[in-house]
Amino acid sequence: MADVAFTPDQAAGRPARTLAGPVGARPKSRITAKRVMIYGALGLVSLYWLLPLWVMVMTSLKGMPEIRMGNIFAPPVEVTFQPWVKAWAEACTGLNCDGLSRGFWNSVAIVVPSTVLSIAVASVNGYALVNWKFKGSEVFFTILIFGAFIPYQVMIYPIVVILREIGLMGSVWGLVLVHTVFGMPIITLLFRNYFASLPEELFKAARVDGAGFWGIFLRVLVPMSLPIFAVAMILQITGIWNDFLFGVIYTKPDTYPMTVQLNNIVNSTQGVKEYNVNMAATLITGLVPLSIYLISGKLFVRGIAAGAVKG
Amino acid sequence: MLDQSHPALDGQSVSIRDLQLDFGSVSVLRDLNLDIHKGEFLVLLGASGCGKSTLLNCIAGLLEPTGGQIFIEGKNVTWAEPSERGIGMVFQSYALYPQMTVEGNLSFGLKNARLPKDEIAKRVARAAEILHLGPLLKRKPAALSGGQRQRVAIGRALVRDVDVFLFDEPLSNLDAKLRAELRVELKRLHNSLDSTMIYVTHDQVEAMTLADRIAIMKGGVIQQLAAPLEIYNRPANLYVADFIGAPPMNLLRGDLRGSEFRGAVTVPMVGYDFAAPPRDGAAVFGIRPEHVLVGEAAATAPVRTEVTVEIVEPMGADTLLWTRIGEDDFRIRIDGQTPIRGGDRITIGLDPARASLFDAATELRL
Numbered sequence: 001m002a003d004v005a006f007t008p009d010q011a012a013g014r015p016a017r018t019l020a021g022p023v024g025a026r027p028k029s030r031i032t033a034k035r036v037m038i039y040g041a042l043g044l045v046s047l048y049w050l051l052p053l054w055v056m057v058m059t060s061l062k063g064m065p066e067i068r069m070g071n072i073f074a075p076p077v078e079v080t081f082q083p084w085v086k087a088w089a090e091a092c093t094g095l096n097c098d099g100l101s102r103g104f105w106n107s108v109a110i111v112v113p114s115t116v117l118s119i120a121v122a123s124v125n126g127y128a129l130v131n132w133k134f135k136g137s138e139v140f141f142t143i144l145i146f147g148a149f150i151p152y153q154v155m156i157y158p159i160v161v162i163l164r165e166i167g168l169m170g171s172v173w174g175l176v177l178v179h180t181v182f183g184m185p186i187i188t189l190l191f192r193n194y195f196a197s198l199p200e201e202l203f204k205a206a207r208v209d210g211a212g213f214w215g216i217f218l219r220v221l222v223p224m225s226l227p228i229f230a231v232a233m234i235l236q237i238t239g240i241w242n243d244f245l246f247g248v249i250y251t252k253p254d255t256y257p258m259t260v261q262l263n264n265i266v267n268s269t270q271g272v273k274e275y276n277v278n279m280a281a282t283l284i285t286g287l288v289p290l291s292i293y294l295i296s297g298k299l300f301v302r303g304i305a306a307g308a309v310k311g
Numbered sequence: 312m313l314d315q316s317h318p319a320l321d322g323q324s325v326s327i328r329d330l331q332l333d334f335g336s337v338s339v340l341r342d343l344n345l346d347i348h349k350g351e352f353l354v355l356l357g358a359s360g361c362g363k364s365t366l367l368n369c370i371a372g373l374l375e376p377t378g379g380q381i382f383i384e385g386k387n388v389t390w391a392e393p394s395e396r397g398i399g400m401v402f403q404s405y406a407l408y409p410q411m412t413v414e415g416n417l418s419f420g421l422k423n424a425r426l427p428k429d430e431i432a433k434r435v436a437r438a439a440e441i442l443h444l445g446p447l448l449k450r451k452p453a454a455l456s457g458g459q460r461q462r463v464a465i466g467r468a469l470v471r472d473v474d475v476f477l478f479d480e481p482l483s484n485l486d487a488k489l490r491a492e493l494r495v496e497l498k499r500l501h502n503s504l505d506s507t508m509i510y511v512t513h514d515q516v517e518a519m520t521l522a523d524r525i526a527i528m529k530g531g532v533i534q535q536l537a538a539p540l541e542i543y544n545r546p547a548n549l550y551v552a553d554f555i556g557a558p559p560m561n562l563l564r565g566d567l568r569g570s571e572f573r574g575a576v577t578v579p580m581v582g583y584d585f586a587a588p589p590r591d592g593a594a595v596f597g598i599r600p601e602h603v604l605v606g607e608a609a610a611t612a613p614v615r616t617e618v619t620v621e622i623v624e625p626m627g628a629d630t631l632l633w634t635r636i637g638e639d640d641f642r643i644r645i646d647g648q649t650p651i652r653g654g655d656r657i658t659i660g661l662d663p664a665r666a667s668l669f670d671a672a673t674e675l676r677l
Binding site: 199201202204205206207208209210211215219220223224 | 372394399400407423471
């Protein structure tokens with residue numbers, strides 16, 4: 001024993017190099033009661049929140065006879081994709097019986113131009129407000145931001161009148177115009193804050209190098225601002241896709257966006273309630289924003305934070 | 312109007328007439344006049360907020376003056392765009408375009424000027440050779456070190472073949488060693504190019520080493536415009552005396568009677584080159600720590616006094632002694648090898664010919 005316990009230092013009569021107590025790297029923590037509690041609680045809460053999704057997916061994969069038996073939590077005995085097919089291509093709303101597909105393509109036709117237009121205009125707005133301050137630019141900005149705080153409901157009827165007068169009432173383009181205008185305050189704020197965070201000297205250097213208003217914007221600032229463009233796209237796509245109010249007011253059955261059509265399918269008062277088709281339709285409609293959240297979660301959080309910073 | 316040349320500006324590269332700049336009610340630059348000769352290296356020196364960067368931005372055309380005129384190479388450029396002024400500018404943060412390669416950064420200005428491709432290639436190649444950027448041309452700025460980035464920033468001004476280079480604290484973001492290296496490189500560049508250079512800094516070492524002339528600014532006003540040694544030896548006022556020199560000049564308060572300074576020590580100002588005929592009144596006597604005589608030299612000095620050493624700060628090449636004369640701190644710089652310890656009493660000598668005397672009220676040199 002003795003020859004093992006003594007270090008060379010101790011053997012030579014010198015004090016041991018290593019004293020009593022912790023030495024070196026701290027040991028990795030093991031499973032403790034506290035950890036079990038925490039993860040257990042988190043797991044339970046997540047299960048609780050996932051339950052509706054579980055019920056929706058399961059119900060959408062069952063046939064109506066199986067649904068009538070109850071057991072909404074049980075997985076389907078006989079898996080069928082018929083409800084999904086019906087929701088997409090056959091469900092009736094009013095006179096049309098081509099399912100959600102019509103609404104999906106309407107929504108795409110609304111979201112794409114609205115997003116492109118609002119970002120194109122708002123990014124130039126933000127750039128001009130930061131780098132080319134003009135007389136009254138701060139007042140202009142204040143008014144623009146004020147627009148974000150006016151309740152939509154106040155403007156619904158005036159917009160109906162305006163769209164009627166310019167002949168866009170009921171058309172997809174009328175709704176594109178509305179979404180572009182309503183997206184302006186928040187997206188301008190987003191770009192203004194981002195451009196304000198870029199070093200001013202970069203802008204000065206580009207001016208000395210002879211680049212003009214558009215040259216600086218397109219060749220210097222835009223290429224280094226791709227993250228904020230992605231954030232703006234996420235905000236606009238999810239926001240416009242999920243819109244119901246403007247869609248139901250400013251379009252007509254032929255041009256209804258997907259959200260309105262979904263409502264019409266789910267809330268139809270005639271015939272048997274086809275729960276499986278309703279569930280499938282809801283899932284299909286939610287798929288676009290959901291996939292965007294999932295693909296770009298990090299950027300999305302960043303966008304929220306960027307928008308929240310006061311300029 | 313831009314090509315109209317003014318014969319009165321012959322030999323002047325940059326000429327600033329009665330320049331005035333206000334931000335709202337705050338006046339940043341006031342009636343500023345400055346003539347910079349062709350090929351001169353002028354340093355604008357001052358503490359932060361003195362208006363030196365503002366002045367540089369006015370010359371560059373990045374800030375619009377409220378009043379006055381700016382001429383570059385004889386042309387009135389007061390209303391001209393930055394790119395039309397024949398200037399190149401180098402910034403403290405380098406301000407390189409992050410998504411472009413070094414080559415892209417160098418050629419951006421030339422492309423904007425719609426120069427032919429082969430001319431662009433020629434100029435980029437020349438700048439790359441002068442600044443040793445050849446192997447870096449295909450890299451992005453993120454892959455460069457601080458010193459390399461600043462060389463690219465200088466190159467961006469170089470390719471534009473400008474008459475006037477503007478530097479806005481270009482070395483302040485670099486570490487001390489690199490700063491000293493690039494300082495020498497800049498001086499070499501100036502010697503080989505013969506262009507006018509205007510250089511803003513708060514670092515007096517950079518100012519002293521680089522400048523043909525230094526303009527010391529305070530509160531938007533030029534305090535003194537002179538060659539580095541002139542500023543060091545004959546500061547025009549108390550502010551300049553205190554600003555230039557590290558450690559700063561020792562200042563003793565007292566009175567001037569006849570041509571004799573009377574304070575905690577009495578100094579007959581024999582051999583002092585008065586800026587104006589001496590007048591009696593409150594005055595400040597200034598002498599640089601390195602001009603105080605000790606040891607054998609002190610014994611033969613015109614004025615002698617005895618002080619107690621409080622603190623000794625050895626710095627290798629030299630040693631700084633902290634003492635007191637009357638109420639005022641008094642610093643003495645001596646050779647680094649001299650054996651002196653805290654508590655020692657030493658005799659020091661003052662030579663009025665190397666001192667400065669200021670009016671206590673106007674703070675101007677007497």
